[in-house]
Amino acid sequence: MEVAIEGARLHLxxxxxxxxxxxxxxxxxxxxxxxxxxxxxxxxxxKVLIPDLRGFGKSKGAPVSDLGTFVTDLLSLLDVLWVxxxxxxxxxxMGGYVAFEAWRRxxxxxxxxxxxxxxxxxxxxxxxDGRLATALRVDREGSGVVADAxxxxxxxxxxxxxxxxxxxxxxxxxxxxxxxxxxxxxxxRPDSTPTLHKISVRTLVIVGAEDAITPPRDAEVLVGGIxxxxxxxxxxxxxxxxxxxxxxxxxxxLEFLANPVLRRR
Ligand code: MLT
Numbered sequence: 001m002e003v004a005i006e007g008a009r010l011h012l013x014x015x016x017x018x019x020x021x022x023x024x025x026x027x028x029x030x031x032x033x034x035x036x037x038x039x040x041x042x043x044x045x046x047k048v049l050i051p052d053l054r055g056f057g058k059s060k061g062a063p064v065s066d067l068g069t070f071v072t073d074l075l076s077l078l079d080v081l082w083v084x085x086x087x088x089x090x091x092x093x094m095g096g097y098v099a100f101e102a103w104r105r106x107x108x109x110x111x112x113x114x115x116x117x118x119x120x121x122x123x124x125x126x127x128x129d130g131r132l133a134t135a136l137r138v139d140r141e142g143s144g145v146v147a148d149a150x151x152x153x154x155x156x157x158x159x160x161x162x163x164x165x166x167x168x169x170x171x172x173x174x175x176x177x178x179x180x181x182x183x184x185x186x187x188x189r190p191d192s193t194p195t196l197h198k199i200s201v202r203t204l205v206i207v208g209a210e211d212a213i214t215p216p217r218d219a220e221v222l223v224g225g226i227x228x229x230x231x232x233x234x235x236x237x238x239x240x241x242x243x244x245x246x247x248x249x250x251x252x253x254l255e256f257l258a259n260p261v262l263r264r265r
Contacts, residue, residue, distance in 0.1 A: 005076040008054040008061025012077065015050070016042025021088045021257060022074070023050045024095030026117070027182050028146055028174040030057025033092065037242045040250035046257065051077055053098075055178025063181025067094075067189055071102045075109060086111035088257060092242055093118045093214060094182065100192040103199060113203040113226075114253055117211050117239050119218035120225065122191035135183040143179045147171035156210040156238040167240065196225030203229040204256040206249060208237030230256075 003010050013031050015038050023034040023041075031050040038048040053070050054061030064070060078087070089110050091099035096118025103110055123131060137145045151168050203226045207219035216233060223229045232252040237245040 002058075003077055003080050005073060005080065008059065008073055010054065010061075010073060010077055011052040011058035012081075013038065013048075013050040015039060015048040016046055018042075018045040018047050019087075019257075020047045020049055020083050021090060021253075022078070023048060024070075024074070024089065024091045024098050025050070025053065025056070026093030026095050027186065028056065028143060028150075028171050028179045029092075030170070030174070032057065032170065033240070033243055036246035037250045037253065040246065041253060041257075044250070044254045044257075049078075049081070049083070053178075053182075055175050055181060063177045064185045065181060065188070067098050067101045067185045068105065069185075070098045071105055074098070074102065075106060078109065085109075088112045088114065090114040090116060090253065091118060092116045093239065094186060097186060097189050097192075101189070104195070107200070110201055112201045112256070113199065114206065114256060115203060115219075115222055116206045116249065117208055117214050117241055118222075119214045120192040120196055120222055121218070122189055123187055128187045131183045131187040135180040135187075138176050138180040138183065142172075142176050143174045144172045146174075146179055146183075150213075153212045154239045156208060156236050156244055158236045159238065159240075159244050163243065167243065193221065193225060196222065197227060199226045199229075201228070202256075204232060204252065205229055206232045206234060206241060206252055208239060208241035208244065209233050209235050210238045211241070213239040 030052045034050045041048045052059035096115045205219045205222045223231045234241045234248045242249045
């Protein structure tokens with residue numbers, strides 16, 4: 001479905017019926033990256049809301065310069081959908097950065113958190129400069145610049161070439177203005193590490209065992225800092241665990257959504 005909010009027109013996949021759960025995609029992806037997991041959550045009795053962030057996928061809107069705009073958009077979207085209270089937020093990578101910002105702004109709208117292949121830290125100066133330089137290149141040359149740079153770092157060794165090619169094509173198709181805007185917004189994001197202890201909702205941290213972008217040591221920082229956090233490491237998955245191992249990621253989420261008490265592993 002399409003939802004008009006102030007300054008943007010957001011595309012949203014809605015799957016299943018039941019208690020709602022919000023899945024926020026990463027960079028430079030779209031709701032499509034969550035669909036295999038979303039279908040399983042829907043089969044498990046959830047109403048799964050998977051928006052395209054503004055400018056990505058089928059959503060329209062001026063590019064963001066800070067991640068707070070994505071948060072404002074998502075809260076407006078939930079209001080339009082009459083999801084007025086708190087619900088579980090599941091954020092993948094940049095979607096995790098968005099979830100941290102949502103927690104800072106409106107913790108009352110977050111019932112629980114699942115942080116998937118993401119990190120709390122801000123960019124160091126070299127990474128920030130690199131992102132800003134890449135944004136300039138994307139402005140000039142298009143999103144293929146990002147697709148080519150990210151592709152070698154996204155997958156586990158066992159992930160088949162056909163899946164790698166499909167992901168490369170999807171990244172190349174992302175709208176350059178949205179990609180450049182998100183790069184600048186990520187470069188400007190604050191360090192969430194010092195405030196992890198303030199996250200008072202139960203949290204599941206999921207990471208691909210072979211994630212080279214936000215590796216398991218980043219996940220351990222999250223679990224160490226958030227008071228009620230549990231870790232699930234997904235085998236044969238790199239950064240794109242939700243696409244590489246959707247059944248394992250969905251099972252972990254279903255168990256988490258059904259049962260607040262998980263074994264530490
Ligand atoms: C993502 O998957 O969202 C990105 O890798 C996040 C990042 O570049 O920091």
